[in-house]
Each structure stands twice: as C-alpha cells, then as structure tokens.
Amino acid sequence: MPKLATIARAGLLIGALAMAGCSESQSTFEGLAAKGEVHIPPKILAEMKAKDMPRNSPVLARIFKEEGKLEIWKQKANGRYDVIASYDICKWSGKLGPKYIEGDRQAPEGFYSVRPGQMKPNSQYHLAFNIGYPNAYDRANGRTGSNLMVHGACSSSGCYSMTDAQIEQIYAFGRDAFAGGQTEFQIQAFPFRMTAANMARYRTDPNYAFWKMLKEGYDYFEITKVPPKVDVCEKRYVFNRIPENGTPFSPTGACPASTQPDSLKMAFQTYQSSYEAAFASAVKASTPAPKPTINGIKEANIVSDWTKQRARGERVPIEPPSLEADGSVKVTGRMGRIDSPAGRRMAALEAAEAEKQKIAEEKKRAAEEKAAAIALAKAQKNAPVPAPSPAPAETAEAVAAAPAEAPERTGLLGGVRKRMASLFGG
Known part of the structure; x- marks a missing residue:
C-alpha cells in the first residue's frame, strides 16, 4: 500500500x-x-x-x-x-x-x-x-x-x-x-x-x-x-x-x-x-427513506412547461408539478400567479375579459327575459275566450214543484210593481 x-x-x-x-x-x-x-x-x-x-x-x-x-x-x-x-x-x-x-x-x-x-x-x-x-x-x-x-x-x-x-x-x-x-x-x-x-x-x-x-x-x-x-x-x-x-x-x-x-x-x-x-x-441494513428525486427528462419537461406558463403570468399551481413513479402527474390544488409585470399584466387582461364576459352574459339574460315576456303576451292575446260555465242542471221534479218566479227587477219601475203586488195579494 x-x-x-x-x-x-x-x-x-x-x-x-x-x-x-x-x-x-x-x-x-x-x-x-x-x-x-x-x-x-x-x-x-x-x-x-x-x-x-x-x-x-x-x-x-x-x-x-x-x-x-x-x-x-x-x-x-x-x-x-x-x-x-x-x-x-x-x-x-x-x-x-x-x-x-x-x-x-x-x-x-x-x-x-x-x-x-x-x-x-x-x-x-x-x-x-x-x-x-x-x-x-x-x-x-x-x-x-x-x-x-x-x-x-x-x-x-x-x-x-x-x-x-x-x-x-x-x-x-x-x-x-x-x-x-x-x-x-x-x-x-x-x-x-x-x-x-x-x-x-x-x-x-x-x-x-x-x-x-x-x-x-x-x-x-x-x-x-x-x-x-x-x-x-x-x-x-x-x-x-x-x-x-x-x-x-x-x-x-x-x-x-x-x-x-x-x-x-x-x-x-x-x-x-x-x-x-x-x-x-x-x-x-435499515436506512432512512430516500428523498424525492427528479424522474428524468420527462419530468424535467413537465416542470419546464410549468415554468414557461408561470413566466408568462398565467395562473398555475403554486408548486411545480411532479411525475409519480406510476407515470401520473401530481399537481397541487392551490393556484397562483407570479408577482411580476407579466403576472400583473395577465391578471389585468383576465379581469377585463371576465368583466366583458359578465356584461355579455347580463345582456344575453336580459334579451332572453324580454323575448320570453313578448312571447307570453302574444300567447295570451291570441288565446280564445272561454264560454261561461252553465248552472248545475236541476231535476224535472224540482222544476215542476217550484213556482214560477218573475225575475227580480230593480229600479223605479220594479219598486212600483212590487208595491202594487202587495196591495192586491200578489
């Protein structure tokens, strides 16, 4: 040696x-x-x-x-x-x-x-x-x-x-x-x-x-x-x-x-x-579990794409995605945007687009409601007037048994006739 x-x-x-x-x-x-x-x-x-x-x-x-x-x-x-x-x-x-x-x-x-x-x-x-x-x-x-x-x-x-x-x-x-x-x-x-x-x-x-x-x-x-x-x-x-x-x-x-x-x-x-x-x-021997490692060029490409999206100011998961051993991609649920000129510019564009979309949806909803109201009014106008419902039919016996009654008259003439009838037993 x-x-x-x-x-x-x-x-x-x-x-x-x-x-x-x-x-x-x-x-x-x-x-x-x-x-x-x-x-x-x-x-x-x-x-x-x-x-x-x-x-x-x-x-x-x-x-x-x-x-x-x-x-x-x-x-x-x-x-x-x-x-x-x-x-x-x-x-x-x-x-x-x-x-x-x-x-x-x-x-x-x-x-x-x-x-x-x-x-x-x-x-x-x-x-x-x-x-x-x-x-x-x-x-x-x-x-x-x-x-x-x-x-x-x-x-x-x-x-x-x-x-x-x-x-x-x-x-x-x-x-x-x-x-x-x-x-x-x-x-x-x-x-x-x-x-x-x-x-x-x-x-x-x-x-x-x-x-x-x-x-x-x-x-x-x-x-x-x-x-x-x-x-x-x-x-x-x-x-x-x-x-x-x-x-x-x-x-x-x-x-x-x-x-x-x-x-x-x-x-x-x-x-x-x-x-x-x-x-x-x-x-x-028993040893501590290995730490996470990068899974080759495939995972590198996934993270690189995430980095490009983030650099453009897009909303992306807070943490970079990772490639699991079974080939699936793990992504965290929390989303965010980089605090940079690009990020702020993208946020402003998305906010303006969201407001534009909101206004368009409100106009569409108002137009749909107006069209529905016009259609309802037109349908009501063109509908036929229904005939009055007849009174319930009475039996022949009831009609025969019942005395005829003069229709009640109102007004001055009706009142005079009613008084004269009382005088003569009517």
Whole structure:
C-alpha cells in the first residue's frame, strides 16, 4: 500500500495537467478586487494558519444537496486540501438529481469550474458566481440552462442560495485564491455524500447510473484530497486520465487510450474493495427513506412547461408539478400567479375579459327575459275566450214543484210593481 503522501503527489501531478485555461483580463480581475471589500473572519484565518494554509492558496467547493451543505476546501502547504469552512445552504430548488433543461428548476450536479470572469460582484443577489453550467458533459448530453449561480439573498430558482453573510465569506475565499494565482477553482456538486450507505439507499433510483459516474470523481478526491482532473468523452465523465500521445478528449467522441500513475490505481482499487463490502452490508441494513428525486427528462419537461406558463403570468399551481413513479402527474390544488409585470399584466387582461364576459352574459339574460315576456303576451292575446260555465242542471221534479218566479227587477219601475203586488195579494 503506497503512502498517502505518494498518492497525493500523484494526484497533484494529474491535477497540474488540468490547469489549462485562458487568463482573465486585468480589468476583470481589478473589478473583482475593487468590489471585494469583505474579509475572511479572524477565527477562520487563525484556523488556516494552524492548518498551514497560505492566505492566497487555491480553493475548492463541495456541495451536498441532501445534507444542505456547501464546504470550502483550501490547499495546504503540502499540496493536499483540507476543509476550512462549512455552510448550511439557505435554499436550493428542485429535487435530488441533475439539471436537464432550461426551466426545470433543478440545481446542477456534476463537476464545474469557476474562473475570475464568472464572479459577479454587482449581482442583484448581493454577491454571486456562475458555476459554469452547462459544462462539456452537459452540452454533450443536450442539457440546457443558463445563469446557474451560487449567490446570496436566500432565494433560488435552480441555484444554490446562501445568506448574504455566507456568500461574503465564500466570495472572499475565491477572490483571495485568484489573487494568489489560481486560474479556476473546482465545484463538485453531489446529490448527497456518496457513502456506501447513501448509495445503497438510492440503488433503485432512475438517476443511479449518473450518480455512480460522479462517485468515481468523488472517490478520487477522498483518496488524494486533491481535485481530480476532469474530462469528458463518449458523453461521460472520466477522471485522472492522461491520454497517450497527447490525444485530446472529445466530449462526444471515443475515449482515447489513457494511463494513470500506478500508485493512484492501487489506492483506488483498495478504496473500492472497502466500499463494495460496506455497500453490501448497507443494502441489508435499515436506512432512512430516500428523498424525492427528479424522474428524468420527462419530468424535467413537465416542470419546464410549468415554468414557461408561470413566466408568462398565467395562473398555475403554486408548486411545480411532479411525475409519480406510476407515470401520473401530481399537481397541487392551490393556484397562483407570479408577482411580476407579466403576472400583473395577465391578471389585468383576465379581469377585463371576465368583466366583458359578465356584461355579455347580463345582456344575453336580459334579451332572453324580454323575448320570453313578448312571447307570453302574444300567447295570451291570441288565446280564445272561454264560454261561461252553465248552472248545475236541476231535476224535472224540482222544476215542476217550484213556482214560477218573475225575475227580480230593480229600479223605479220594479219598486212600483212590487208595491202594487202587495196591495192586491200578489
């Protein structure tokens, strides 16, 4: 078993080969420095000194979604890295799993690089830096998206958002490393700490093959404590590979023949043997239930459509829809509209349309009532007048028995006749 120092030196050799990159202009760096008035706290500076970390030595960031952590690792004088600060991520959006397309609200997972030009000292989110999505792997696999950041303001729609106080320290680490000559620093973004227990928990997840690929880079860093050299070929990540005859890596082409230092290969094989035994044991053990994960490009498209509707100001479910394991789409009942110019404009248009519809319905109802009244009046006018009902028929016996009565007469003449009849016994 080679000593760790030997492994570290091998890792440093490989890492040095990955430092190719264009230098940023002096004006860009000056802008970075001018904004960077924030300072690393004295307590952290004292810890850096205790760990033999020069103030301007290179840095690396590691992100773990499930644990909600962002770690800053810094290079010591011996070339190996050690963690110097750990922060609780204030907010990240989406689920565990990679980002697929613009609008899916997923925070990226993978290996990314930050150069001075990606630092955003005048960000509307206090301070920020672009993590470099999409990288070569993302582009080779047709993944899209833009402006994916680590920033302040604790607000996220696909980014990793920190508090303002946190981003000031994180930003200062990057600024000081660039001042010390680092041309880019690596960001390693993972769904969770890639331990045997966690990998066993997610072994049936649709993203598992992607995560196993990331784990190789994770493992190299765990072994060497040096950022792995990252390349892409055959649309997949490869780590710590030195191509023979200087053949370049093509993200979509066949992987060229490559080599690794023997010490590194041996250390990796030993590490994997221990991991496989731990994984087998973890499969049998009871573990916490897995967290929600994105169900591939199909769910990404569903969420992306929701995002587009929301951006247009349409009323949509408050939470993004999700794709269930059985293929059904889960949508929350509460509806809402984004508070933006587009949202307010759409709300005004819908309110005007609703009022217009209400007026039209009232006019229609009034016209229907008027037409009904006219039809009723016409029907009553044209109806025949019914004949009076005859008096109930009397029996012949009753008619014969009853004396004839003169019809009662009213008026003056009738009164005279009535008096005369009384005089003569009538």
